[in-house]
Amino acid sequence: MSRRTKIVATLGPATDHPAALAGVITAGLDVARINFSHGSEAEHLGRIARLRETADRLGRAVAILADLPGPKLRVKIPVARTLTAGETILFPLLGCPVGEADIAITEPEVLSDLRPGDRMLLDDGRLRLKALGTSGGKLKAEVVIGGELLPNKGLNLPDSPLSIPAVTDRDRAALAVAAKAGVDWLALSFVRGPAAADFLRDAAAAVGMPKVPVIAKLERPEAVRLAAGIIGAFDAIMVARGDLGVEMPLEQVPTVQKQLIAEARAAGKPVITATEMLDSMQKNPRPTRAEVSDVANAICDGTDAVMLSGETAVGQYPVEAVACMARIAEEAEKRLEKVGNGFLTTTALQPRETIEDSMALAACHMAQEVGATAIVTPTISGRTPLLLARYRPAALIVAPAPNPGVMRKMSVMWGIQPVRMAPLEPGDRRMVTAVRDAFIAGAVKAGDRVVVLAGHPIEGEPRLPTVRVVRVGEDGASLEP
Ligand SMILES: Nc1ncnc2c1ncn2[C@@H]1O[C@H](COP(=O)(O)OP(=O)(O)OP(=O)(O)O)[C@@H](O)[C@H]1O
Ligand SMILES: CC(=O)C(=O)O
Ligand SMILES: [K+]
């Protein structure tokens, strides 16, 4: 693999055909997103099982990301319908019976919070209504901008405070399914503050899910304001531009994206940039110039991963979309390499917090100085590779890990190629076997010069972080540099 940027793609009906699923994996899928806001339990379980099976067959480590609804409101209408400007629509409040022409929503308790004049935006802002007031157990609203409304589309209330818990009953139900399937990452929609991280971890533990890393989806203005705390509390973030562009002025989204990516990177947490990246590819085999530029620019901003949603979930060209994204990423990275991968600007972030962090920086410098093709770093938890990735070295970060769960967790992180760590035989040294692990996986080849970094205690090694330079031998041996 030469591509450093990771690709997240949403599975859906469009990837249900075995050829399409194998196609997106082969085209470069690193993380498969299951959007628990759409589809049934059986669909999710089936998709996850087929993904695992196909990835294994193709010999690729693909992580599974369960995207939970969070307090994101959605309409509950049985079939598509058209809303016309000027028309009045009734939204039943909590406990009120739903009339045939009414629009019910997932959390009707929020409707009581709406004040006359508040905006109600449907389908990522495509349709707009204005709240008029409540009477007879229903909220009355006037359609300002009409259009076709499909079942299960989102409802945003950017002018109103949201008094729903961070983790809802819908999330608990989704977590139970995710626990049954076993997933590698959890993402929570509509995070409003750092406390949501522990609510989510507790809810996951309550359904018997072992420790799974958690992603905060930033899609509300208060989350952007509290970004530093949220980044600290979660294991990664997603710039969820779909809802973000509805909840705040759309023209602010590009600068918010840059700010969030910079903050996440400074904190050493992975960041995913999401939504509409290649949107026109839902219907066309080729993207627009603007879309190609958008993906490339997110990579230049320093995103770890780029994400596809409708393009792969329901679009006509899911395989082409992933392949296209991979090509754009590879091209954008050539420029990053020329300008030093932003490495020097990041090193201006002083001081280093831990010895491991200083060692990681030293290893990146060393790799550059000696012309290493890779930095090999055996890892138990995935932490040292992440410290390296933070500096965006030109060398590939090859991370032998002892279990598939840790390998898959690293699939979302920029520049890291997870490989299988062989068990240690008596007399073996991990810094030597790690190079062989990388060689066997094809991540380094004979004659390559590599930097080896053990950032934390590893069996068979001194307890101090250690960095070495070696040359790879014919059989993956570690030779004098
Ligand atoms: N599993 C699925 N089954 C059917 N339709 C889907 C599925 N996943 C996505 N879609 C369709 O693709 C669109 C875009 O996908 P996306 O995952 O961005 O969802 P979304 O509804 O915009 O919500 P979110 O804010 O959670 O991303 C959805 O609105 C929906 O119409
Ligand atoms: C991905 C997502 O939830 C959004 O962009 O709103
Ligand atoms: K979701």
Ligand SMILES: [Mg+2]
């Ligand atoms: Mg969203």
